[in-house]
Amino acid sequence: MSDTRIAFIGAGNMAASLIGGLRAQGVPATAIRASEPNADQRARIAAEHGIELFADNAAAVAGADVVVLAVKPQVMKAVCQDLAAHLSPGQLIVSIAAGIPCASLERWLGQRPLVRCMPNTPALLRQGVSGLFANAQVSAAQRQQAEQLLGAVGLALWLDEERLIDAVTAVSGSGPAYFFLFMEAMTAAGEKLGLPRETASRLTLQTALGAARMACESDVDAAELRRRVTSPNGTTEAAIKTFQAGGFEALVQQALDAAASRSAELAEQLGQ
């Protein structure tokens, strides 16, 4: 990975997480560059990660092996159409945009090796997870390059069907926000029960970390771990019954359906 030259187009939240994760994994600053229209953001990313930033997308991609498209879906068409003439045939294009299908990217950029993927922000701590889909132009070596790029910042899982990216977006792309929302709600509830805010927050965050680690590291599944906390007629049972009476599982399904539908809708709205 350290000799692969990577150019990010757009240096916002998700690109910063990926760049931070790559740097933490030992990828040299000289192997990463990025373009970004906002001068303050350019200065911030340069100071944080030591990489070179450009105001001009064409300057950023010159000489790169992998070009990561990390702009909002709403500007992707214009960015691609401007960039197409500045790309070389051997470059691997990796798009992280929600909703934008390979067919649209191919229309805007021309036929090229293209990986569409959906990472998530814990990439910053090298604890991310991504779903990846490759078009037919991607060589075995480029597949490996993409896997190394996303694998450097977490788990990288290949998908056989592009349509599954909508589901990945709903589960893990947006997923960190669901857990943050739950943490916010638990902290607020703890405070209402009389705990100082700082104590409620620390109890919540350490519990989230401990539970996530147990779920990842244990040889039994989450349902069994939950049963082990839930004493018959005890306090956990009282809470879980309250969640379920409020339709918790159905609500989670509805929320993820909404995220997946929004991903498909973005393709309809912005993919032409």
Ligand SMILES: NC(=O)C1=CN([C@@H]2O[C@H](COP(=O)(O)OP(=O)(O)OC[C@H]3O[C@@H](n4cnc5c(N)ncnc54)[C@H](OP(=O)(O)O)[C@@H]3O)[C@@H](O)[C@H]2O)C=CC1
């Ligand atoms: N945030 C997340 O958790 C995840 C995001 N994604 C995807 O990543 C992409 C980026 O999202 P996110 O990082 O959240 O968004 P941000 O808005 O934080 O980042 C996008 C960056 O692109 C810059 N930009 C705007 N126009 C251009 C241009 N013409 N050329 C180059 N850069 C430009 C923006 O600058 P300015 O602010 O000045 O407009 C901004 O800094 C999206 O497509 C999103 O779907 C995927 C997975 C997770």
Ligand SMILES: O=C(O)[C@@H]1CCC=N1
């Ligand atoms: O909310 C979004 O649209 C992006 C994609 C996944 C996470 N953030």
